[in-house]
Amino acid sequence: MEAIKNKRMPVYPISIAAKLLGISIPTLRMYEKEGLIIPHKSSGNQRIYSEMDLERLRCIRRAINESKISINGIKSIYSLIPCWEVVKCSESDRKTCNAFQSHEQPCWTFNHPNTICENRDCRECDVYEKYSQCGSIKDLIKNISGIST
Amino acid sequence: MEAIKNKRMPVYPISIAAKLLGISIPTLRMYEKEGLIIPHKSSGNQRIYSEMDLERLRCIRRAINESKISINGIKSIYSLIPCWEVVKCSESDRKTCNAFQSHEQPCWTFNHPNTICENRDCRECDVYEKYSQCGSIKDLIKNISGIST
């Protein structure tokens, strides 16, 4: 048995996740329906949340409750993540990719037929994993621009 | 007398602007207080709106009413505009610039002491003028990244 604590490992059923976050179960489902989070699913289609999922959700809650950014606002912000630079997709990938065009939905809410992302799991993609907060998104934009330091 | 129609020319007092947009005067003042718009001011401190201001405001209204993005969401989105690439500020400018750090407020809501923006009027800056809609912001991010076509 692995005793290593893995933040990515799905461990919490929805009732526990809701309790830990202090919100209701339908709210968690809504965040998922809106594309803000992609929880792992069991073989019987039940949601299982990891420690990282909880961190992500706390970040989302802060955006909603403290920063007063609406869910659609968060989605729009996520849609601005320069995913093409993170996954290093090709020019032809970009040409057909719906996510590349969108400024309303995060890229991980799209199918990606005929792109480098086609058979990848967005849940394990850096775009989804690393850029869940606004600050890190701006940092990424800084990095991809021609900035020295 | 110039007969040329200049979209940048301030011409509408607040009552007319409000009527043209179908909103109340206090709402227009609120958008300004939130930093979404910078109307021209007369010598007696009265607001005067240009055709471009109205276009900008229609864009903001669409974001709020149709896209359901909250005002703070719009501010956060504006804060992600890579202004440093537009105004071509120096590394030392960036080091001290509050706007460069922020992911909550658009750059034009900050003072810019000791930067290239110090004595410039944000109202006439490309950052403010050209990137009032989400789509154009993503296009700018695309342009500054190492994308070919």
Place this chain on the structure above:
DNA sequence: AATAGTTAATATTTACAACTATCAACTTTC
């Protein structure tokens, strides 16, 4: 096989952001 927890879907509640109204002091217009 019985109990507890989950699913998706719909209906309902609630908190508050967005907006409006009103005010006395000031500016503009004719």
Place this chain on the structure above:
DNA sequence: GAAAGTTGATAGTTGTAAATATTAACTATT
């Protein structure tokens, strides 16, 4: 200089996004 319009500020209203409750069918646990 009188009438009309604007200023910032405060108080009040309202539409609806966000959150919750409830349901019958399903999955997991003992």
